[in-house]
Amino acid sequence: MAAMNDMEKKLAEYKCDTNEAVCLKLVRFPEDIDDESTTFHPEYSHQLYGDDEVAFGYKGLQIQLYYSAGNLSTLFKVKYTARVTDKFDCVEPDDVEGKIREIIPAGFCCNTDDFISLLEKEANFKPFGSLLHTYKVHNVEAGEDLTYQIHKVDISCPGFREYHERLQTFLMWFIETASFIDVDDDRWDFFLVFEKYNKDGETLYATVGYMTVYNYYVYPDKTRPRVSQMLILPPFQGEGHGAQLLETVHRYYCTSAKVQDITAEDPSENYVKLRDFVLVKLCLTLPSFSSEKLSQGFSEEMVSEAREKLKINKKHARRVYEILRLRNTDMSDEEKAREFRLEVKKRLYGPYRKNQRELTKMRKCLRPEELASHISQMDTRLQHEELEKSYQDVLAEYRRVLERLAQA
Incomplete structure (x- = not known):
């Protein structure tokens, strides 16, 4: 067993984090190629290298994928200081190169000089x-x-x-x-x-x-x-x-x-943040989202104007309304803060209400113990806690949008 552990330890030295090993670059000048500060790394590499994002079989692995800044002409090289086969006959290293070849289109360079001569043609791009x-x-x-x-x-x-x-290869990372x-x-x-x-x-x-x-x-x-x-x-x-x-x-x-x-x-969380900011900025110019209209509550006028002028659907228009309503609400005034909170919670409560309607339908066809488990999920106190948490999350999101709007 001890021998096995020794062997495992030795083999563990040949494992590399693929998010670190993959080196990406957008190259404008030949000197960028060796400039460490222009290198960036993937956020993800699991699509190519598995969920643990590890490549086995190499020490000091570097997978270089360098692109010319404009046309994205590609230089692809794999470097390492040692390979597992140098020391152990029976163990095969992962095919790290083959994985990259699956996603990058043909016509890439493997040689720095060829890449530099392509870089000189960037002026034509x-x-x-x-x-x-x-x-x-x-x-x-x-x-x-x-x-x-x-x-x-x-x-x-x-x-x-x-x-x-060539451009879409960045999506993988x-x-x-x-x-x-x-x-x-x-x-x-x-x-x-x-x-x-x-x-x-x-x-x-x-x-x-x-x-x-x-x-x-x-x-x-x-x-x-x-x-x-x-x-x-x-x-x-x-x-x-x-x-x-x-x-x-x-x-x-x-x-x-x-x-x-x-x-x-x-949409990802980041995309939703971005969309909130852009749509709020666009809706600021619409008469139906003026300060006096905001204080009168969410209206059909807002829905139709947002849709007709800005192609924004009802769900997103409602979110914009809430963000701008918050901007116009003095949250230190207890009564105004309460009005705002109740209005947002009423919208957030929609899905819970739907659940309860479904539960009423289910009563007719569920056995008592099944019903009990569903009712316990809908415990009122729990609902209130969930609702409060959802409200606080939404409030934090809205405040971030308003901070960005103030800076813009």
Whole structure:
């Protein structure tokens, strides 16, 4: 047994955390290749390397995936200081390279010199599609305002299909349940964010992030655009690009009479925060969301104006109303704070009420002991506690949105 433990210990030295081992880079200049500070790592690698996110068989493993900043031409290399087969004959290392080859399209470089010669062609790269929006962000490090552009593209645009194949590989590392989409379905719209920058007096473009939207058919003659994937690449996160992108996409669809409303597929917590901020910002301009209207409660007028002018559905309009109502409520005034709390709790109570209605129906067909277990789940005191907790969570979410709005 002791020998086995020794063996296990020795083999454990050949385990690597794949989130650490995978090194990603967006390269603008040849000197970025060896510059540690430009490297970033995945948030997730379980889609390729299993739930424990471990690669076995190597010491000092480095899986390098470097992309040129604009066109995303790819350099792929695997490095390590030792391999398990150097010491143990009967143990096979994991095929870490094969896993990457499954997701990156053909045509990548394995040699740094080839990659540098591709980097020199970056000056020829221009953003795809049509320009929808230009904005500036002040960059503290550079001490200047940097310019960004948002473009709308469809798959028929020359060169875009191949570029998109390279771009979507980032999803695997940063979206927990990512999957690649069928681009041949012409209901997809693509929105891309680029940074405009200078290199030796030439204007170049760097890829910042993107969004894919699927246009669902709604009977009889409408569509419902649904946000499917959205990613701002890590070097650009926290600079407000997500909000710019989502607002631009909303404004784009708002102009179409065919669009019923805009939704999102399985939105993450971060996406919901972003959407709250963008929709609140957009609704501030609507007369039905003025201060005096907010104090009169949630209305049909709000629902129809949000839908007609901004393609916001009723559920999201209600959330915007609550956030703006909070902004207008003096929460130190006990009576006003109570009114606000009761109104939000009444909405939150909806699902509990539904449960109770279902329970009444179930009484007719359940055996007594089954009914008892369901009733215990619906214990009133417990319900009140749950409701209070839900309310406090919602309040915290709303306050974060209002903080961001105040900063903007």
